[in-house]
Amino acid sequence: MRNFFHAYNISPHQVQTSWYLIPDSWLSTITLFAVAIALATPWIVNWLNNRPKNSKIRVLNVSIVDQANEAYDDDQMNHHVGRLVIKNEGKFIAKSIEASLEKIVFDEQERKDFFPVPLIWTHSQPNKGTARDIYPNQTVYLDVLFYFSESRSGDALAQFAIGAGKDVENLSYVCVGKSNILIKLYQESGQVDEVSLQIDWDGNSAPKMILL
Structure with missing residues (x-):
C-alpha cells in the first residue's frame, strides 16, 4: 500500500x-x-x-312507474310517478343534496310565473326535509312528476313532485305539450350538478320524460 x-x-x-x-x-x-x-x-x-371532496353524480335513467291503488294525499288514486335514477359514482359522499326544479321552458319561452322549488326524493331520510345524502356507489330515485289518469275533477292531471306548493298551479301543474325543465342538484359542499329534461304530455296518457 x-x-x-x-x-x-x-x-x-x-x-x-x-x-x-x-x-x-x-x-x-x-x-x-x-x-x-x-x-x-x-x-x-x-x-x-x-382538498375538494367532490362526488360524481350521474343520471342513469328516467322511468315512469305505475303506482296503481297506492295511497296519495290521503286518497286511493291510480297514478304514475316519473323518476330519475341517480347514482353517486364518486369516492366521496354527496352530503345534504337537494334537487331543485329551477326553470321551465314551455312553447320556447321561459315561464315567468314560476320560481325554483325543491323536488322530493322517493326515499327520504330522517330530519333531512327535501335533502338527502347519497353514498359512494349508491343508487337513489328522485320523483319528478305525478300523473293521475283521473283526478278529483274527473280529468287527467300531471303535477311536478314538488316539496311544497303542490296546490299552486303555477308551481306544480305540467302543461299540455312539450316543456323543457332544468333541475339543479345542490350539495352541502357547494358542488352543483344540472339535469335537463323534456316532458311531453298529450293531456290524457302518462307524460313522457326524455333526458336532454
Missing part, C-alpha cells in the same frame, strides 16, 4: 473517506430528513383535510 501511495506521490493523510461512509454524516442526513417531515406533516394533513 505504501508503494501505491509512493508511486502516485500521494500521502496517506491526503486520502479522504466518502461522506456517505462517515457515520456522523448519515446521522446528520437522517436528522435533517426527520425535521423536514415534521415540518411538512401539518401542511400535508391540512391539504388532505381541505
